[in-house]
């Protein structure tokens with residue numbers, strides 16, 4: 001589709017693309033920012049350019065529990081980003097699936113509602129010099145996005161935003177078991193009604209979801225910010241198109257070049273087309289997409305651009321650096337047939353889908369209206385636990401966590417399906433206690449492998465486990481998960497492939513076919529050999545939590561920053577980045593909420609600059 005003769009006000013690159021004064025790409029953040037601006041000023045010509053397909057009213061996007069259906073080898077809605085082999089992972093690669101469809105991650109994610117600690121955002125303001133990005137400034141925007149159906153009067157939650165947050169349409173008995181065990185076994189920690197108030201941590205609770213309790217639908221960004229404005233002909237979305245580069249003339253971004261996605265348009269000419277924006281180009285390709293768009297546009301480190309024949313426009317060596325994620329693992333167990341798990345739905349068994357689809361259509365409840373992540377904790381180690389974790393983590397704790405009681409070191413949760421192993425585990429019902437590290441010390445990097453081809457995979461080093469402090473925390477986390485899991489009434493043994501390879505005669509040996517241990521049973525004592533086995537297990541299985549951020553960091557330019565605190569790319573006029581890639585440092589939570597608050601803030605900043613009121 002050629003948009004060459006249409007001029008937009010804004011183009012959003014990475015999401016959907018419109019010929020407009022403003023242009024954007026159409027991921028989670030892009031749809032929110034574009035939708036807010038379009039609603040405030042319907043005369044604004046906006047184009048969103050998105051690499052993947054539309055998602056409108058597709059059950060695989062709208063019904064929350066369908067998220068694993070996107071993970072097929074030939075997926076058209078998820079892009080598999082493959083890392084370089086790493087010595088820290090025993091020489092193996094890791095793969096990060098990233099949403100590639102209108103709405104990006106918001107259209108395929110697991111719908112876990114998890115909010116950062118207030119001090120995470122305060123650090124953005126004070127440590128990275130970004131006025132206006134602290135918790136007190138962002139809280140009103142966090143509230144603006146959501147309707148917190150669980151407690152609309154809650155002080156830190158929103159009551160009338162477009163995205164609904166609830167517990168979903170069912171409370172699985174597996175999650176109830178988990179909370180009962182937590183309350184009885186873990187004497188050091190309490191239960192909470194609201195694990196997401198920004199200011200408190202270290203208490204177990206029922207876990208909310210980005211799901212509307214009235215309809216059972218996913219709270220994604222395209223349906224709530226874009227598809228609900230179909231009558232606005234000035235808001236245009238171009239799907240199936242990769243933004244190749246931003247067109248920069250005399251130091252100003254004036255448009256984008258885009259090429260068809262060959263997976264969706266195999267017969268289209270690969271020649272680039274152009275769309276022009278008179279006011280602004282906003283890059284929103286996510287943490288994997290945005291740095292690559294910038295590098296192909298000549299914005300990045302000299303040696304990388306030179307290697308791939310891209311003429312440098314701005315020297316910004318920070319582009320593509322500071323890749324961060326939340327590394328996760330799950331200790332899987334078998335469970336009884338009467339346990340509520342999503343295994344059969346996740347495996348796509350037709351009778352199960354049909355049964356729950358009927359229920360979902362009737363009243364928005366049932367297994368399609370949940371995500372199987374129904375209880376958990378943002379956990380901080382106790383003083384006595386801290387003594388056992390290890391010297392590298394202890395040093396990290398003292399430097400980063402000790403004085404910030406709202407920060408948790410990991411999110412630990414009960415998973416009511418065979419997460420990570422659904423494709424390989426024998427048929428049956430499973431649950432797991434899983435966790436992700438909230439602020440791993442390790443960082444990676446992502447860069448182009450071609451100056452011309454926007455469809456090829458990048459050069460990605462995940463950075464996972466490059467710091468010993470992360471490994472020590474993983475080992476502690478596994479032990480916590482295991483103690484909780486084996487006490488749960490629904491426990492019927494550990495699934496060997498998702499536990500370390502302990503010696504068979506070790507007291508830590510995997511118990512495959514058994515019943516729960518007593519609540520007051522002593523914790524397992526691990527030998528040096530057992531600890532080595534856990535270390536190997538972590539290396540073998542640690543994986544992305546799909547929470548990539550930080551690759552176009554909002555920091556001072558001299559410290560490696562890519563955008564300033566108004567999201568302007570250093571050295572180019574009329575060019576912003578507005579997605580999770582601008583996060584200067586990690587947040588202790590699943591990242592959709594943070595992507596949304598960045599998008600809301602971007603809309604406000606753009607509104608101010610273009611004189612649009614009511615954003």
Ligand SMILES: Cc1cc2nc3c(=O)[nH]c(=O)nc-3n(C[C@H](O)[C@H](O)[C@H](O)COP(=O)(O)OP(=O)(O)OC[C@H]3O[C@@H](n4cnc5c(N)ncnc54)[C@H](O)[C@@H]3O)c2cc1C
Pocket residue numbers: 013014015025026027028029030049050051052097098099100101102103104105106108109110111112113114241242243244284285286287288289290293454545546547548579580581589590591592593595
């Ligand atoms: C499988 C999965 C599960 C997740 N689960 C959760 C969860 O349960 N809870 C939670 O809080 N968070 C979750 N997340 C994370 C969350 O969805 C992301 O943090 C969020 O979507 C990031 O938003 P973004 O706008 O920065 O990027 P994205 O949402 O990734 O959007 C980027 C968009 O840009 C497009 N794009 C990239 N390059 C180009 C290009 N060159 N041209 C055109 N388009 C391009 C992509 O196709 C994509 O649509 C999950 C993510 C994934 C992938």
